[in-house]
């Protein structure tokens with residue numbers, strides 16, 4: 001299997017289990033961001049993969065964000081390169097064809113939280129802590145944080161986190177809509193994999209289009225999207241999965257998806 005720098009990848013059925021593995025804090029650097037971009041491209045090309053679960057290695061960090069050593073000498077070329085790499089990697093993750101689930105097993109800080117924000121669903125362990133603390137070190141969240149966070153938690157909480165450096169615990173994160181589920185210590189991965197199994201019971205053709213429709217709701221007005229929704233519904237009838245889904249239901253059997 002291809003080597004992905006600082007990422008462990010294991011395919012389990014229809015799910016790709018991805019572990020950010022860059023001790024001690026699972027920080028992001030050039031190699032791991034390039035690897036994530038390549039990995040998502042490879043998973044998009046694998047018809048057997050319907051879901052991606054991403055977590056951090058060890059029990060303390062999901063990811064502490066960018067490796068701050070990269071920004072120590074004020075090099076603008078490095079800043080430009082890193083913000084491009086973050087953007088490309090996390091935009092690729094957000095556009096993943098299937099469903100992405102962040103299993104937040106510890107600190108998710110800065111670019112670590114932004115990685116989770118690029119996923120469709122977030123599950124946090126009870127001891128996890130989340131923050132966008134870039135302003136505390138003279139930076140700003142440049143991997144989607146200023147745009148994604150307010151969408152999920154509203155402008156007030158986003159400003160508390162981005163402008164005041166507030167760190168939220170898992171229960172607060174659930175209350176404000178930053179994560180959808182809180183589980184016990186050491187249980188995020190298992191919970192995420194279970195949810196991924198539910199994804200595998202849905203038609204991958206439907207899931208792909210539904211995800212795009214939901215994401216479009218952020219940028220296009222409902223008047224336009226409602227028309228688009230109807231068009232996409234009709235287009236699904238070109239897929240083998242549509243035929244299979246309805247026929248399996250009527251025949252009282254489990255569907256066998258084709259991903260086309």
Ligand SMILES: C/C=C/C(=O)SCCNC(=O)CCNC(=O)[C@H](O)C(C)(C)COP(=O)(O)OP(=O)(O)OC[C@H]1O[C@@H](n2cnc3c(N)ncnc32)[C@H](O)[C@@H]1OP(=O)(O)O
Nearest residue numbers: 024025027064065066067068069107109110111133142143
């Ligand atoms: C576009 C994206 C931009 C960004 O992401 S900018 C970076 C944003 N992230 C941060 O600012 C988080 C920085 N880290 C922390 O604040 C702390 O960590 C925590 C609160 C998360 C945990 O604190 P504690 O329990 O005291 O652990 P520890 O000793 O600070 O961390 C263990 C080792 O990990 C290194 N480390 C942690 N975060 C980073 C980082 N972001 N870049 C480089 N190294 C990091 C530390 O230095 C240390 O290392 P050693 O054991 O050698 O002393």
